[in-house]
Amino acid sequence: MVILMGEEKEKKGFFRRLVEGLTKTRKSIASGISSIFSAFSKIDDEFYEELEETLIMADLGVNATMAIVENLKEKVKENKIKEPEQCRQLLMESIEEQMNVPADAYEFENRKSVVMVIGVNGVGKTTSIGKLAGQYKNMGKRVLVAAADTFRAAAIEQLTEWTNRAGVEIIAQSEGSDPAAVVYDAVNAAKSRKTDILLCDTAGRLHNKKNLMDELRKINKVVDREYPDCYRETLVVLDGTTGQNALAQAKQFGEVADITGIIITKLDGTAKGGIAVAIQKELGIPVKYIGVGEHIDDLQKFNPHEYVEALFSTDAAAEEA
Amino acid sequence: MAFDSLSEKLQNVFRNLRNKGRLTESDVKTAMREVKMALLEADVSFKVVKTFINSVTERAVGQDVLNSLTPSQMVIKIVNEELTKLMGDETTEIVLKPGNEITTIMMCGLQGAGKTTMAAKLAGKFKSKGRKPLLVACDIYRPAAIDQLRINAGKVGVDFFEMGTSHAPVNIVKAALEHAKANNENVVIIDTAGRLHIDEQMMEELITVKEEINIDHTVLTVDSMTGQDAVNVAETFNSKLEITGVILTKLDGDTRGGAALSIKQVTGKPILYIGTGEKLTDVEQFYPDRMASRILGMGDILSLIDKAEQEYDEQKAKELERKIKKSEFDFNDYLDQINSMRNMGGITKILEMLPGMGMGNMKDVDMSSGESALKQAETIINSMTKKERANPDLLNPSRKNRIARGSGVDIADVNRFIKQFNETKRVMKQMSGMMKGGKKRGFRLPFGKM
Numbered sequence: 105m106v107i108l109m110g111e112e113k114e115k116k117g118f119f120r121r122l123v124e125g126l127t128k129t130r131k132s133i134a135s136g137i138s139s140i141f142s143a144f145s146k147i148d149d150e151f152y153e154e155l156e157e158t159l160i161m162a163d164l165g166v167n168a169t170m171a172i173v174e175n176l177k178e179k180v181k182e183n184k185i186k187e188p189e190q191c192r193q194l195l196m197e198s199i200e201e202q203m204n205v206p207a208d209a210y211e212f213e214n215r216k217s218v219v220m221v222i223g224v225n226g227v228g229k230t231t232s233i234g235k236l237a238g239q240y241k242n243m244g245k246r247v248l249v250a251a252a253d254t255f256r257a258a259a260i261e262q263l264t265e266w267t268n269r270a271g272v273e274i275i276a277q278s279e280g281s282d283p284a285a286v287v288y289d290a291v292n293a294a295k296s297r298k299t300d301i302l303l304c305d306t307a308g309r310l311h312n313k314k315n316l317m318d319e320l321r322k323i324n325k326v327v328d329r330e331y332p333d334c335y336r337e338t339l340v341v342l343d344g345t346t347g348q349n350a351l352a353q354a355k356q357f358g359e360v361a362d363i364t365g366i367i368i369t370k371l372d373g374t375a376k377g378g379i380a381v382a383i384q385k386e387l388g389i390p391v392k393y394i395g396v397g398e399h400i401d402d403l404q405k406f407n408p409h410e411y412v413e414a415l416f417s418t419d420a421a422a423e424e425a
Numbered sequence: 426m427a428f429d430s431l432s433e434k435l436q437n438v439f440r441n442l443r444n445k446g447r448l449t450e451s452d453v454k455t456a457m458r459e460v461k462m463a464l465l466e467a468d469v470s471f472k473v474v475k476t477f478i479n480s481v482t483e484r485a486v487g488q489d490v491l492n493s494l495t496p497s498q499m500v501i502k503i504v505n506e507e508l509t510k511l512m513g514d515e516t517t518e519i520v521l522k523p524g525n526e527i528t529t530i531m532m533c534g535l536q537g538a539g540k541t542t543m544a545a546k547l548a549g550k551f552k553s554k555g556r557k558p559l560l561v562a563c564d565i566y567r568p569a570a571i572d573q574l575r576i577n578a579g580k581v582g583v584d585f586f587e588m589g590t591s592h593a594p595v596n597i598v599k600a601a602l603e604h605a606k607a608n609n610e611n612v613v614i615i616d617t618a619g620r621l622h623i624d625e626q627m628m629e630e631l632i633t634v635k636e637e638i639n640i641d642h643t644v645l646t647v648d649s650m651t652g653q654d655a656v657n658v659a660e661t662f663n664s665k666l667e668i669t670g671v672i673l674t675k676l677d678g679d680t681r682g683g684a685a686l687s688i689k690q691v692t693g694k695p696i697l698y699i700g701t702g703e704k705l706t707d708v709e710q711f712y713p714d715r716m717a718s719r720i721l722g723m724g725d726i727l728s729l730i731d732k733a734e735q736e737y738d739e740q741k742a743k744e745l746e747r748k749i750k751k752s753e754f755d756f757n758d759y760l761d762q763i764n765s766m767r768n769m770g771g772i773t774k775i776l777e778m779l780p781g782m783g784m785g786n787m788k789d790v791d792m793s794s795g796e797s798a799l800k801q802a803e804t805i806i807n808s809m810t811k812k813e814r815a816n817p818d819l820l821n822p823s824r825k826n827r828i829a830r831g832s833g834v835d836i837a838d839v840n841r842f843i844k845q846f847n848e849t850k851r852v853m854k855q856m857s858g859m860m861k862g863g864k865k866r867g868f869r870l871p872f873g874k875m
Binding site: 128157160161162163165166224225226227228234255256257258259260261262264265266279310311312313343345346347348349350370372373379 | 572
């Protein structure tokens, strides 16, 4: 890793958090793979099959796994590799190649932007917003939060508590009010208060409920109409412990909103953080943030390289970091 | 496609099998590979899948299968049997202590699994059975979790107990039990904070509660969309807290609930209830065999019949039958039928339970248009006079015009509806003739194309 001297301390802190948060996944992937590498003396079909199983068990999904293994096979051929142990680096590259975060992924931080946060129930939308609000505030941004989850009992109170902690303002109405109306108020407040980033919390909705998805469309229309020149960012929050249904979620949310990025939460709680790979491979939507712990800084920007490094780093290296 | 549901996948596999007269060993292997992939994509744990595939293959690739007349049916049967075996065949519910003795139930699980909502749903369920539940707020970490429980307790109309966020859960529970005794409450449901199964400190908190207080039921709440990790979660909670049962939430999503299979397999503990919607009444008993059928694409006919039976009123059904035969079926009856259908959960829910109507098949069908057609029909009928409702023949152009204005629809809509009604009536009369002698059920859907 190339690290600038001045930032070294902070960077290391981040990486350590990442490594710690991914401990479970790392242990499951890395130990599985290590045992394959050491158990096999040559690279054959059986070796690839074992590898496939390990990756599927980490929730990488059947398709992403197949792509990675195919990719690996080609690389092995190209480089004329004979020893399983030599595959490790190539495998890391293959996985990393499935993921791509575009250069302008965080452009919204530099613009006047409206960030819509959507997702199914219980994935951690409100908590993610609380953490993001705190982070942007610390970056010196003017942050406003809209409490457009007017459905779940006490969702507004929960968000208010987070905005108090972050020291940012919140626009809220009472429970049961029209979420589009809340967003309308918030957008206008953002314009008049010259807010940099407006974060909109929304009610959790299962992606197969048509009327709730229509509501989302309506909210988006309000933003388009009231604030046409703002920079739009729509983040879908996925629970890291969710399996392949996460793909269905992201896909169907994509049908009602222009998703610009993904937040994957609770990655510290799962041994199966592979869903981050599956999502990017299958849907081409970049993962922008991952949650690897309870702390406000544990919601990190996603870096494919560091992610793969963290997954494969041996425990000794993790302690060192 | 990766998003096809498990039942569709399996149906496809078996469709291919059906096309062949006889099965070879390699046929079974191909089929099993498909089954394996389908189960994996449905998030069934890899280990569970492996065992499953092995036992099915072992049974399928055998003389009796290969020589039987319909080998494909045999394979389906074996897959079904093995799957049912995995799910278990007993229905278990939380057993409450008799009389006024207090039953204690502790909810536990990961963050966002749906514990707080499910706690309130259970309280509502027990209340409707004549019990006096008390909801206890022990989630002292998540902001506003206590408020959420308080509000939901109010919605289902049960008592609520909290001590803020500065007391240890074990002390809150102790005080809550005193409160329950003093108020004659007999079911104490404890909502706890979501915690990662790997968080030793947080797990310790619940262990302490269990050590100091007699908890009758420790219920693990699991999001039915959970992936491969479901096994680890269930295993860890089970080994640390000795759970007594599992509740699956968010089953109204399009997940096939592979997690259900895995959890059942690794813990051996029963799945007690399932959460099937956002309303606080959306909690149902779990039927393992039905779940297995559902996964296999046989639909959830049993649940549907159950619901139909709840709605079934013998007297009314007889009267309806007589009316249909005599062609006296009128708008009042139509309205009755709409209402009983709605009570069964609406068109979408009913269709979901039918075989071959998996989410995948219906993805592109806008079910809400069917629902809104029903709603329109209801509005139109409601704008009719009592006389008109009982005598559909009364409707002349001027009456139709009035009805259209009254219900806020176009006259063309009214005409279309009446035409459809007459068509339905005709078909129903025909059908009642055909069904003569057959076993009659109250479950009829008297509408044509909507």
